[in-house]
Amino acid sequence: MKLADQNESKMHSQKVILSTIMRHYPISRAKLSELTNLNKATVSLQTNTLIEKHLVSEIGVGVSNGGRKPILLVFNKNAGYSIGVELAANYILTILIDLEGNMLFSDYFEFINESMEALQSFLIDRIRLVTNHAPESPYGIIGIGVGVHGFVNENQMVVYTPHSNWDKVNIKSLLEDHFNFPVFMDNEANAGAFGEKLYGAIKNSDNSIYISVGTGIGLAIMVNNQLYRGSDGVSGEMGHMTIEFNGKKCGCGNQGCWELYASERAFFTNLSRIKNGRELTLEKANKMIQENDGDILMEIEKFGYYFGVGLTNLINTFNPDSIVLRSNLIEANPIILKSIKKAVSNRISMYIPLKNEIFISQLNKNAASLGAASFMIKKFLEDSKILND
Ligand SMILES: [Zn+2]
Numbered sequence: 001m002k003l004a005d006q007n008e009s010k011m012h013s014q015k016v017i018l019s020t021i022m023r024h025y026p027i028s029r030a031k032l033s034e035l036t037n038l039n040k041a042t043v044s045l046q047t048n049t050l051i052e053k054h055l056v057s058e059i060g061v062g063v064s065n066g067g068r069k070p071i072l073l074v075f076n077k078n079a080g081y082s083i084g085v086e087l088a089a090n091y092i093l094t095i096l097i098d099l100e101g102n103m104l105f106s107d108y109f110e111f112i113n114e115s116m117e118a119l120q121s122f123l124i125d126r127i128r129l130v131t132n133h134a135p136e137s138p139y140g141i142i143g144i145g146v147g148v149h150g151f152v153n154e155n156q157m158v159v160y161t162p163h164s165n166w167d168k169v170n171i172k173s174l175l176e177d178h179f180n181f182p183v184f185m186d187n188e189a190n191a192g193a194f195g196e197k198l199y200g201a202i203k204n205s206d207n208s209i210y211i212s213v214g215t216g217i218g219l220a221i222m223v224n225n226q227l228y229r230g231s232d233g234v235s236g237e238m239g240h241m242t243i244e245f246n247g248k249k250c251g252c253g254n255q256g257c258w259e260l261y262a263s264e265r266a267f268f269t270n271l272s273r274i275k276n277g278r279e280l281t282l283e284k285a286n287k288m289i290q291e292n293d294g295d296i297l298m299e300i301e302k303f304g305y306y307f308g309v310g311l312t313n314l315i316n317t318f319n320p321d322s323i324v325l326r327s328n329l330i331e332a333n334p335i336i337l338k339s340i341k342k343a344v345s346n347r348i349s350m351y352i353p354l355k356n357e358i359f360i361s362q363l364n365k366n367a368a369s370l371g372a373a374s375f376m377i378k379k380f381l382e383d384s385k386i387l388n389d
Helices: 003-024 029-036 040-052 116-131 171-178 188-199 264-274 282-290 294-318 328-332 334-347 364-382
Strands: 056-059 072-075 081-087 091-098 103-110 141-148 158-160 183-187 208-213 217-223 226-228 322-326 358-360
Touching: 003 029, 003 040, 003 072, 029 040, 040 056, 081 116, 081 188, 081 364, 091 116, 091 364, 103 116, 103 364, 116 171, 141 171, 141 188, 141 364, 171 183, 183 188, 183 364, 188 208, 188 217, 188 226, 188 322, 188 364, 208 294, 208 364, 217 294, 264 294, 264 328, 282 294, 282 328, 294 322, 294 334, 322 328, 322 364, 328 334, 328 364, 334 358
Parallel strands: 081 141, 141 183, 208 322, 322 358
Antiparallel strands: 056 072, 081 091, 091 103, 208 217, 217 226
16 A cells, blocks of 8 residues: 555544544444444554544543453543634624533623724634633644624635624634634534534434524525535525515615514514614513513514515425524524414425424524534544644
């Protein structure tokens, strides 16, 4: 075998062994050999390399079937830590996780009407604060993943943010200049979908749609367990599909866009108008729903109707096995999900059944930041320099 091929094969074995340990640990070398179909000598050699690289550790003893008790291998989830950031229109959420996705620290920072200069320094300050909470580890901070509301292209450039001016800033360079870590940028919905796929509501789905509902509607499509990104990386902007062809004018240039009717912002704007311009927070809305306020119940019917119209279009287009909704408003109020499901079932073709369900997010407000941080972990573990030097 040529040297290059030998290296290739060694690296492949290491990847298979590491991913099997991550899924099944604590695990013995014998069991590892059985599960990976690699011979015992290869397993032994490559696990030793992984131990030297601090990615795997040995612990105590396993249950023996007579004979010598096997030493068990565990994934060293504390070999390094990853930072995840969600950059929303009105907040920055920054988290620190270990290599298995467990959260060690999080920071939520809300703002209104700040200049771009101020926002850039807030972003750097918040990340610095969170990095300071990382324990000592062999690899330290392995990177920063950022999920941004808006269009992020295949070169990780933010090309359009509908509710702020982050498209004027090269966030990747900004962060790479300030921190000595790799940075990965993606759309917040893609990051959220990746998070829910790894740890949450769509873990067992192959073809799913993730929808984040906030100031606008963000969407990510997973096809055969992979994010569908489109040819420029900006797929999934279904918030701007027309659901009222003569409807309201949208900032995107279109008319009657879905997010003008079925985003949280649209919901609160309409409700506030009915309530004579009263400012309405999520907490106030939750309370009104609990008290069966007639106005808010009417608005929920309308919201569910518009949401369901758009969702039916998506189901007809993609035939997903499940859909996950990320929204503070919907997550807090099951009655809204009920209203959406009613609208969908009134419209959906009997020939296109949803195999599973329309779920709400299991990761809630951490979905995008967890997904963004996990993009970095995936990159770190797949990085040939880590597994093969
Ligand atoms: Zn639009």
